[in-house]
Amino acid sequence: MSKTVIIVGGSLAGLIHGLQHKRLGNNVIILEQESGERHSHHAGIGFGINAQEFLRKYDLTGLTPAFASHSRRWAYYTRPNVMNTKGSIQLTSWGLLNSILRANFDGLASAACPNPPPAAEGDGSATYLTGKRVTALQCTKETITVNYVDTHADRPESIEADLVIGADGVNSTVRQLVNAPVTKRYAGYVAWRGTISEKLVSKETVEYLSGHVSLQFSKRTYLLCYIIPTDTGNFEPGERLLNWVWYYNVADDSPEMTDIFTDVTGRLHHNNVSRGLVRSEVWERCRAELLPRISGPFQELLQKTSNPFVTKIRDAICTTASFYDGRVLLVGDAYTTLRPHLGAATEQAAFHSNTLETVYHGKKTPEEWSSGVGRFAQRIILINKIIAELGTGTVFSLLKSILFYVVFLIKLKFGRN
Template sequence: MAKSQPGGAISPPQNVIIIGGSLSGLMHGLMLHRLGSAVRILEQSPTDTPASHMAGVCLGGDVLQLLTRFDRISEVPLGISSAQMQSFDQRGKVNPFLRVSRIMSSWDALYFRLRANFDMRASEYIPRPPPLIPLADEDMEAAKERASYEVGKQVVGVEQLETGQLMVRYKDQADGGKDGQALADLVLGADGSNSIVRRTLSESGQTERKYSGYVAWRGVVGEEQVSEETPDAFRKNIIYSILPDRGGHVVVYNMPGKSGSIKPGQRVLNFCWYTNVPRSSLDGIMTDVDGKRHHTQLPPGRVRVEVWEKQREYAKRIFAAPYFEIIEKIALPFLHLITDYYSPRAFFAGGKVLLVGDAATLLRPHLSFSTNQAAYHALLTERLVTGHLTAEEWEYQVTTAAYLHWRRSIWYGEYFQRPLYVSIGSAVLFWATSVLARLRTWIGWLPKQEI
């Protein structure tokens, strides 16, 4: 962890291994590299150019704060501004219901932006990455050596040695599955919802994802593919509607198109339709075109034709025209189960192993908060490694905030998908949890820390 230097200054950990190279891993890697750590990101994906996630992300306040400090690509827009949330009735009439300013981007655009800042990875989104910022006593080559992003590394375990250092063991899929190992002073588990770090270090029963009872049907359509009226209907960017007859709810918003373009006509419309599906029916929709049963996600192009046709027939009966036009134009639908979990622990080995991002808590998507949670963790981790927080204080802030947001995401999901009495119960539980946390802080049972 952080070490004291002469004069009372705190130096960051010298060698850091981050397990997982998605958004959370890159946010932490960028921050720690700028502080002076040698950062090695181990990503199990076999390719250095990940396939498009075809997913939108909301750039919340903590994301913007982190980018303001560490992003050096100001000439490329962050995303598309959203002025308000609104809904359609079945006749297609727009009904505004919440004015809120947001910036909507895409997973791909943010990923390659972070890669460009972390290790100068060029892409169609950022063709000319900015040079890294060397420390006062190093040259550019030394700065590059401190930023390593390695693919095909499947981590299988983390252990603490008698020396106090950490040993990370992995299978090198780029070398035929050969065993590999690496030493670190700090290890971050940023390996997402199926985190190996969480599963191996947490107590039994604290690591499992739970199915929420509904799924998300998703797809993207280019603005140029639909009639002129449909993009105009989404000009305020976010449409959020509860559907009749327990048809679930649907969300549509603009996000950057090819190469991150935000020009009207070059953007894409991101479609997400949540429907209730009993566990007994999952085999039917989660089995792909080749007969393989997927557990939580069915990738684009793998949904069986008859399954998607059944959904489209159902959509004809309940969707307003702008929604249905988008459904008709989706060429590669994909599907994922809505699951969630909360980990009551976020650090291990005396604070030398941390869980961050979705590895710590998987929120339901209705808050659009997962990306912001990752940035919030990165900003807190900066305070930890620079000596402004103890490991216990860091974990308190991470887990307390995560639990409240997790409870709130469940409340929102139940409100949209369930009968009113169920959502009322979820709302009461969230507010009781929130009030109790503040009361315990006021009494002095919990430390007074901003959450």
């Protein structure tokens, strides 16, 4: 029998889980607090094996979702070609993936997908409601009532569900409502991020950056860059975007932190200063300190980026993903917000969805699933830590992070995690 599934949050995790339930024949309603058309932060995302498996199973658009990159090129200080290492990864843009998921979920046409596919046989209904901010949950033995505010009319409303999925991101309301245990902490560094059109940089720099992920290490700081398609799904050379991230150590509550997070209007932000709001003198000062210590292609990227954005890197780590006997679940960033080093946030959301299928088919209990997603998150957290220490830490902190990872693997092997 079809179930009513309410998904809180209509970004990538919400759409992934919404599409899965639609294809499983359930009736799905996504409640998204924001109104109107959604725009990406113009920053790339990793499209890992779980995301690939998910789209193979459920996508009917036939669109190419991502670029494949088969190696990593390493630059050290001003030397651009220190080594090349193998390693496949697929990369894409938030906007393109969002368009593909919306086309499949509720048939929304977009520049990337002007002709969305019709519903497949056996699909349930799919509704995407905007301007609905979820505020409370009431769980009885039979049903769950989701209370929300219609932000257009400023009116409280409610809806009954068999299953509620919290996909409401880093500051998840659902996570608070179920009293999920969560640890939050600042990672000790911020990420400057930017994208620029290939057209704006020299042919040599585009050639240098094409076909692989480029990593640039310098004194306790590192950058990476890879090419992504546009939000409208353009993969053509000359039209693509160069996406870069620069990890930069800043002490919490320091005068420098206040300076970076004070925007053009004088407002101090807690986590993020969006594109267009970063003070140009702050960006120019930070960039000027780094430029003499990095290689030519990365210098050009930073010099030609006039509108970056900056985010404090924080961990938000939760230890339980299933509540009320599996009738309320936390997925994606709402469950655990991963540092962006591996670009694994969407991959985690897809992993949650792929592995939940075993719960929906009665092969695993929600608690077993919750333990599995905990191990998945823990592994990525530890790998992220190694990468962070390699780029921004000391030899001692790097060795410590490797040791933690080895201990984790040993415990995993002997079933003690």
